[in-house]
Amino acid sequence: MTSHLAAPRAAFIDAIRGGLIVSCQPVPGGPFDDPDSVVRFALATQNAGAKALRIEGVSNVAAVAAACSIPIIGLVKRDLADTPVRITPWIEDVKALAEAGATIIAFDATDRTRPVPVEDLIKAVHAQGRRAMADIATIAEARSAAGLGVDIIGTTMSGYTGMEPPPRAPDMDLVVQARDLGKPVIAEGRYNEPRLAAAAIRAGATAVVVGSAITRPEHITRWFVDAMAAETAIAQPVLAIDIGGSKTAVALVRGNGVVARRQVPTRPADGVEVWLQSIADMAQDWRGQYDGVAAAVTGLVREGRWFAVNPATLPVPARFDLASRLKGLFSGPVVAVNDAQAAAWGEYRFGAGQGRNLLFLTISSGIGGGIVSGGQLLHGSSGLAGHVGQMPMPTSGMQYHSLEEVASGFAIAAAARKAGHEADARAVFAAAAAGESWAECIINGSVNHLAAYLSGLQAVIDPQVIVIGGGVGLAPGYLSRLEKALSHFPALLRPSLKPALLGPNAGLLGAADLLNRQMMMAR
Numbered sequence: 001m002t003s004h005l006a007a008p009r010a011a012f013i014d015a016i017r018g019g020l021i022v023s024c025q026p027v028p029g030g031p032f033d034d035p036d037s038v039v040r041f042a043l044a045t046q047n048a049g050a051k052a053l054r055i056e057g058v059s060n061v062a063a064v065a066a067a068c069s070i071p072i073i074g075l076v077k078r079d080l081a082d083t084p085v086r087i088t089p090w091i092e093d094v095k096a097l098a099e100a101g102a103t104i105i106a107f108d109a110t111d112r113t114r115p116v117p118v119e120d121l122i123k124a125v126h127a128q129g130r131r132a133m134a135d136i137a138t139i140a141e142a143r144s145a146a147g148l149g150v151d152i153i154g155t156t157m158s159g160y161t162g163m164e165p166p167p168r169a170p171d172m173d174l175v176v177q178a179r180d181l182g183k184p185v186i187a188e189g190r191y192n193e194p195r196l197a198a199a200a201i202r203a204g205a206t207a208v209v210v211g212s213a214i215t216r217p218e219h220i221t222r223w224f225v226d227a228m229a230a231e232t233a234i235a236q237p238v239l240a241i242d243i244g245g246s247k248t249a250v251a252l253v254r255g256n257g258v259v260a261r262r263q264v265p266t267r268p269a270d271g272v273e274v275w276l277q278s279i280a281d282m283a284q285d286w287r288g289q290y291d292g293v294a295a296a297v298t299g300l301v302r303e304g305r306w307f308a309v310n311p312a313t314l315p316v317p318a319r320f321d322l323a324s325r326l327k328g329l330f331s332g333p334v335v336a337v338n339d340a341q342a343a344a345w346g347e348y349r350f351g352a353g354q355g356r357n358l359l360f361l362t363i364s365s366g367i368g369g370g371i372v373s374g375g376q377l378l379h380g381s382s383g384l385a386g387h388v389g390q391m392p393m394p395t396s397g398m399q400y401h402s403l404e405e406v407a408s409g410f411a412i413a414a415a416a417r418k419a420g421h422e423a424d425a426r427a428v429f430a431a432a433a434a435g436e437s438w439a440e441c442i443i444n445g446s447v448n449h450l451a452a453y454l455s456g457l458q459a460v461i462d463p464q465v466i467v468i469g470g471g472v473g474l475a476p477g478y479l480s481r482l483e484k485a486l487s488h489f490p491a492l493l494r495p496s497l498k499p500a501l502l503g504p505n506a507g508l509l510g511a512a513d514l515l516n517r518q519m520m521m522a523r
């Protein structure tokens with residue numbers, strides 16, 4: 001049964017290449033926590049195509065080695081008083097696992113206080129004629145383990161070495177970083193869906209370990225229970241913040257209701273600390289009335305950090321750590337998201353696009369947007385998803401203008417100025433309503449540009465509905481003009497338009513709901 005023990009390293013790697021390794025580690029103390037159950041999981045997954053197994057505990061390794069024919073990655077977990085290192089901390093563990101029948105021996109190779117140096121563990125594994133797998137959390141640890149002669153790198157520990165709870169997604173970036181170190185990389189940790197495991201192989205992983213999603217019914221049950229409970233749970237009260245280029249709003253939000261709301265003008269030149277202080281002042285007497293803070297802000301937000309897309313709108317300092325700053329100012333968990341993305345989510349949850357795949361566009365002084373597809377708010381790889389206002393459009397020759405530059409409220413006012421009328425967008429609409437042909441012409445210019453973009457976006461994203469909001473988008477007559485302009489496009493490229501329903505509260509409600517979902521899932 002254990003002939004693979006003596007196989008050369010290359011043969012082992014070839015045997016697992018592109019394959020699924022199933023970690024059969026029951027929840028400690030749970031109803032599956034005995035060698036017989038571990039063997040049953042191991043046999044079931046071997047029969048279904050697993051290329052190797054990851055087994056914890058010497059007696060479990062011995063039982064599985066006797067019953068299964070595929071290679072075993074063995075480890076021992078210990079909770080020690082003087083070190084955070086749990087996975088195979090001692091040399092004695094290495095020997096016992098080798099004797100029990102493990103082909104590969106995995107150990108924690110993170111850069112933390114440890115009883116035995118990584119180098120000594122690698123030597124001990126090799127002395128037993130086995131392959132050494134370094135469970136790492138960072139690329140620096142992977143590099144160091146590779147330099148010490150480890151045979152395989154596993155991303156196992158990513159997300160588990162800090163104080164924060166582990167993220168929901170696996171760390172695929174670490175796979176991409178580690179794949180060039182000249183060692184096989186096994187993707188491991190939170191590969192909870194087949195599509196994620198397949199993506200890890202595409203990203204360059206030699207194989208993927210999946211544990212909880214296959215062999216921990218307690219975890220799988222919890223995922224379902226929590227996801228479903230989030231749909232019906234009573235929403236917690238949230239302090240919602242909206243920082244835009246012209247106004248800053250704060251609100252106490254519960255579910256789809258704004259309980260109280262305050263607003264001040266944003267003065268871009270004041271700087272971020274003054275903007276945040278004005279929020280703290282407005283929310284001062286709401287202390288104790290909310291369970292977390294949800295921020296919707298103009299610009300890009302990536303992992304809690306804030307970046308300006310257009311510094312002229314709001315000069316945000318580069319990579320400003322908004323989430324940490326809000327944690328310092330207020331109590332409870334924090335979520336930070338782009339304002340138009342938050343508004344898209346708000347309209348999806350409570351507004352004009354409830355439960356439907358949608359593209360949301362806010363057309364006011366600027367133009368922003370957000371996409372909800374398959375029940376997910378799309379952020380994109382850098383947070384840019386939905387920034388339709390930035391889409392370039394050729395105007396004449398090699399000149400390009402963004403949609404914002406040709407169709408927004410600013411663009412309407414600029415066109416009026418060019419035509420000799422000192423009027424903002426509101427005044428242009430009023431002039432059009434009074435029958436002024438110059439104003440009609442300017443509004444049609446904005447509408448025609450937008451129609452071309454929307455029909456292009458319909459082809460790319462294919463949403464069920466495009467929700468239009470913002471002072472210009474909802475100005476009398478704008479939407480009907482847009483429908484008319486779109487009627488010239490082929491039926492397939494003609495979106496179904498709907499006016500937004502949540503007005504200036506869309507971002508506040510959307511951000512608050514995103515935080516609520518996060519809080520419910522964390523419970």
Ligand SMILES: CC(=O)N[C@H](C=O)[C@@H](O)[C@H](O)[C@H](O)COP(=O)(O)O
Nearest residue numbers: 023156160188189190191210211212
């Ligand atoms: C961090 C740590 O101790 N991970 C352990 C390592 O052996 C196991 O508890 C995990 O289940 C295993 O890594 C597979 O990951 P997932 O269950 O997410 O598919």
